[in-house]
Amino acid sequence: MSQPFPPPSDPYERRSDTTVPRPGISREDARRRRNRTEGLAGLFLVLFVMWYVTEHDLTNTEVVATFCVGGALLFVFLLLRALARAGGPRPGxxxxxxxxxxxxxxxxxxxxxxxxxxxxxxxxxxxxxxxxR
Structure with missing residues (x-):
């Protein structure tokens, strides 16, 4: 189980994470992994919507509705990602x-x-x- 962060020494420093990365993984590596995972999740969502549209015999209205639902899911994903990062470290x-x-x-x-x-x-x-001199 991971340990919580110590309180920030700088009052301007805020963290969105509440746990320390696994031992042996730097914060920078953990951030890169999280970014890669989020990017792959977004790519998967787009590919899934494209697959769904091509595999099902949909009318034009259904295709538009499917892309609207996919776009709404992508928007929610990006919104939650932005909210999670809003409490990230700030420059002093x-x-x-x-x-x-x-x-x-x-x-x-x-x-x-x-x-x-x-x-x-x-x-x-x-x-x-x-x-x-």
Missing amino acids: PSALLPPPVGPPPGWYIDPAGSGNHRWWDGTRWTEVLQPP
Whole structure:
């Protein structure tokens, strides 16, 4: 029996799964397997509807009705899949910030004109000065 996840350390992290994958299977492999299984289930549904239409002598109205029922089942499948994934992991607030604009952190000529170098931390000038080399 699988063990439940520990509580998330990041309040922005949410999980749709409540169990840990089997030992020896990473979360990424479990996600890939789930995606493959869902894709095969959807393909099976489409092929089944196509087989059903070709094997039975249906009128045009019955063919349209069969495809409508198949489409409705596919819609329900995709809706349930989306709802199951809605609680999946979310990027933290730092992942939502735009990348920094401007020069990278480093020593630059002091913009105050002191003749020294001042440390730029990537967002603002610090009070740290260094004589030029």
